[in-house]
Amino acid sequence: MILEGQGLAQARAVPHEASPAAMIAPVAVARPRLPNAEAILPYLHRIDAARWYSNFGPLINELEQRLADRFARTTKVVTVANATQALTLGLQAMDLMPGGYVVLPAWTFVATAHAVIQAGLTPWFVDVDPVTWMLDVAEIEDLALNLQGEVVAVIPVCAFGAMPDLDRWVAFRQATGIPVLIDAAAAFDTLHDARLPAVVSLHATKVLGLGEGGYLATEDAEFAGKVQQLTTFGFNGCRDSLIPATNAKLSEYAAAIGLAALDSWPADRLRFLRTAQHLRIALIGRPDVRFQEGWGTDWATSVCSVALPLGSADQVANSLRQDGVDTRQWWGRGCHTNRAFTDCRREPLPVTQALASSVIGLPFSIDMDAHAIARTAAALDRALSHG
Numbered sequence: 001m002i003l004e005g006q007g008l009a010q011a012r013a014v015p016h017e018a019s020p021a022a023m024i025a026p027v028a029v030a031r032p033r034l035p036n037a038e039a040i041l042p043y044l045h046r047i048d049a050a051r052w053y054s055n056f057g058p059l060i061n062e063l064e065q066r067l068a069d070r071f072a073r074t075t076k077v078v079t080v081a082n083a084t085q086a087l088t089l090g091l092q093a094m095d096l097m098p099g100g101y102v103v104l105p106a107w108t109f110v111a112t113a114h115a116v117i118q119a120g121l122t123p124w125f126v127d128v129d130p131v132t133w134m135l136d137v138a139e140i141e142d143l144a145l146n147l148q149g150e151v152v153a154v155i156p157v158c159a160f161g162a163m164p165d166l167d168r169w170v171a172f173r174q175a176t177g178i179p180v181l182i183d184a185a186a187a188f189d190t191l192h193d194a195r196l197p198a199v200v201s202l203h204a205t206k207v208l209g210l211g212e213g214g215y216l217a218t219e220d221a222e223f224a225g226k227v228q229q230l231t232t233f234g235f236n237g238c239r240d241s242l243i244p245a246t247n248a249k250l251s252e253y254a255a256a257i258g259l260a261a262l263d264s265w266p267a268d269r270l271r272f273l274r275t276a277q278h279l280r281i282a283l284i285g286r287p288d289v290r291f292q293e294g295w296g297t298d299w300a301t302s303v304c305s306v307a308l309p310l311g312s313a314d315q316v317a318n319s320l321r322q323d324g325v326d327t328r329q330w331w332g333r334g335c336h337t338n339r340a341f342t343d344c345r346r347e348p349l350p351v352t353q354a355l356a357s358s359v360i361g362l363p364f365s366i367d368m369d370a371h372a373i374a375r376t377a378a379a380l381d382r383a384l385s386h387g
């Protein structure tokens with residue numbers, strides 16, 4: 001079965017024109033692993049005992065508190081059905097001018113732009129920095145200054161889990177007055193600072209997953225309350241719906257998985273880092289395979305996106321497929337190239353285009369074994385040597 005986009009829990013892609021090597025057993029690009037039944041069971045017993053299944057029960061409260069405790073300063077966490085909804089509701093809670101432009105990087109997953117549109121706002125795609133793969137604060141500052149009033153918010157995206165310079169974004173917020181919402185979907189491990197509101201995904205493909213889920217973290221308790229109100233029909237302590245809203249709550253069952261995932265997170269984090277080291281070492285002879293700065297050394301994430309020589313991504317992906325090694329271009333040709341966003345405004349995007357032609361997601365998972373790592377490295381070596 002070949003799965004599209006991020007739905008990889010079952011991915012076992014068998015290439016159409018597989019070589020004999022590929023027929024052995026393909027190396028999957030991702031093999032998410034969520035807490036097993038035994039780990040979840042104690043929490044399920046608590047749900048049985050409490051007979052409280054949704055609507056801010058004890059497990060969701062505990063999950064939110066444990067997530068908030070991971071931040072350096074006092075922080076509020078609001079759990080949401082998924083990160084796309086959390087971004088949408090975060091923008092709605094900012095009370096921005098309807099239809100206003102929200103600057104976002106073209107180098108991101110489609111969810112970022114969908115959230116902007118769902119919030120009644122207009123995406124404006126901007127290029128990213130070639131080294132960090134993220135928005136450049138100085139560039140956005142210039143853009144915002146030149147177009148006074150047109151930009152109502154900015155969404156810096158944490159590229160595959162890397163963290164942008166938050167001090168600079170806080171300074172931007174103060175200098176321009178423009179609200180900033182961090183899309184930290186893949187940055188569960190790196191996000192410990194919520195001076196600016198930030199959204200994390202708890203999707204199964206993420207480093208800490210509970211199936212579908214996400215959260216918004218902020219130091220602004222009032223803002224957190226507004227986002228929470230938007231997740232629950234606009235209710236706020238009474239049965240009167242006070243604002244137009246939706247239902248985007250997480251159930252107690254999702255919280256059970258999240259709590260079990262948090263229990264094993266310290267050990268799981270080390271497992272992710274250790275596997276990353278093995279993959280890095282296997283590719284040590286290939287300086288033309290460039291990892292993100294700090295990937296697998298300073299921070300843990302669930303995917304391994306590497307930059308290859310300019311323009312080689314498609315050819316390398318094809319070659320790996322022939323060798324039975326699955327890859328994924330997680331952000332495709334750039335978010336702006338999706339047909340849903342054809343009409344959206346964009347700046348020149350040369351860096352995004354270069355990244356789209358040179359970045360591929362290699363196989364990576366918490367327990368990727370030595371054989372899969374060796375096959376991936378050998379296939380990549382072959383592809384690049386013959387390229």
Ligand SMILES: Cc1ncc(COP(=O)(O)O)c(C=O)c1O
Binds near residue numbers: 006084201
């Ligand atoms: C950058 C980015 N933003 C948002 C999302 C959406 O997350 P979710 O699947 O929890 O809605 C993703 C998902 O992969 C993402 O990569």
